[in-house]
Amino acid sequence: MSFKSIIELTKPRITIAATLTAAVGYTLGRGRIDLNILPVLIGGFLLAAGAAALNQVQEAGIDSKVDRTNQRPIPSGRLSNIQALIIALIILSCGLLILFIAYDILVALVGFSAVIIYNGIYTPLKKISPYAAIPGALIGAIPPLAGWIAAEGLLIDPRIYYLCFFYFIWQIPHFWLLLLFFSEQYKKNDLPSLFDRFSEDRIKRLTFSGIAATSITGILLPSYLILKPQFVGLLLVLLGLTVLIRGLSLLKKSDFGKGSYRMRFMDINIYALLITILIITTSIL
Numbered sequence: 001m002s003f004k005s006i007i008e009l010t011k012p013r014i015t016i017a018a019t020l021t022a023a024v025g026y027t028l029g030r031g032r033i034d035l036n037i038l039p040v041l042i043g044g045f046l047l048a049a050g051a052a053a054l055n056q057v058q059e060a061g062i063d064s065k066v067d068r069t070n071q072r073p074i075p076s077g078r079l080s081n082i083q084a085l086i087i088a089l090i091i092l093s094c095g096l097l098i099l100f101i102a103y104d105i106l107v108a109l110v111g112f113s114a115v116i117i118y119n120g121i122y123t124p125l126k127k128i129s130p131y132a133a134i135p136g137a138l139i140g141a142i143p144p145l146a147g148w149i150a151a152e153g154l155l156i157d158p159r160i161y162y163l164c165f166f167y168f169i170w171q172i173p174h175f176w177l178l179l180l181f182f183s184e185q186y187k188k189n190d191l192p193s194l195f196d197r198f199s200e201d202r203i204k205r206l207t208f209s210g211i212a213a214t215s216i217t218g219i220l221l222p223s224y225l226i227l228k229p230q231f232v233g234l235l236l237v238l239l240g241l242t243v244l245i246r247g248l249s250l251l252k253k254s255d256f257g258k259g260s261y262r263m264r265f266m267d268i269n270i271y272a273l274l275i276t277i278l279i280i281t282t283s284i285l
Contacts, residue, residue, distance in 0.1 A: 009087060011052035011055075024276050025143065025147025025148035025151070026150055028160070028226065029151030032284050039101075042098055043095045043098035044147070046095030050094075050115070051118045054085070058123050060075055067185060068185060095111070096108050096112055099150075114146075117138050117142070122136035133172060133175035137175065138168060140164075141164035145164050148160045159225060163221075166218060166275070172210040174269065177261055179203070181265065208247050211243060211244065215241070239275070243271045246263075247264060247268075
């Protein structure tokens with residue numbers, strides 16, 4: 001058992017992204033960054049890492065059949081299912097304990113609800129339903145909510161719900177662009193997907209609709225006082241229109257190379273990252 005294998009088990013890119021959105025919720029609710037943010041970042045990171053590790057335990061059988069995942073720690077034989085499960089449970093327990101001790105039971109439960117959605121709902125559902133991405137997108141809304149509550153933000157404040165809605169909407173085209181990029185592997189291994197219901201052109205149109213919804217939701221952030229319009233209103237419009245215009249390529253009926261799906265995937269993720277940075281920056285000014 002190597003340290004590298006344990007790191008791979010936790011899917012660090014995904015867990016770091018979840019940690020950043022928790023930071024957004026905290027800074028928006030607190031209006032500043034202080035040392036009190038550390039437990040929610042550490043605890044949130046560990047919960048996301050534990051959930052990712054548990055997901056690899058749950059999907060070890062499928063991962064062994066798919067080209068892009070068959071070198072993960074479990075299917076490659078670097079970790080056994082039992083070893084990975086123990087690691088996942090330890091990491092999850094540490095994350096939950098940190099949130100409970102540093103804050104209260106509510107923050108811990110909200111943080112743990114992301115694990116329930118990801119491992120208890122989304123992971124088993126995507127094996128039987130092509131629409132699993134929609135409830136699965138709720139995962140994106142949980143970390144900012146946990147950060148907000150940790151910052152003692154009021155739950156009657158509409159800003160946090162609109163912020164959570166933005167990260168929920170963003171997850172949907174994020175999932176579907178991955179589906180388009182890895183379509184052959186889904187078909188090859190008989191995994192349920194939107195291809196069971198729709199043609200590739202129809203899925204491209206649906207994905208563009210998700211990109212458009214994400215773009216519009218981002219542009220409207222100042223309307224909910226999440227961002228100060230005098231500083232970033234024009235920038236948000238420019239960013240939103242850029243990702244929307246670039247996404248128009250999905251509406252073309254001509255052959256669409258896999259590299260183009262990768263580019264649209266990068267566009268939507270970079271857009272969400274820039275929005276995240278803008279919210280954190282303007283919240284503490």
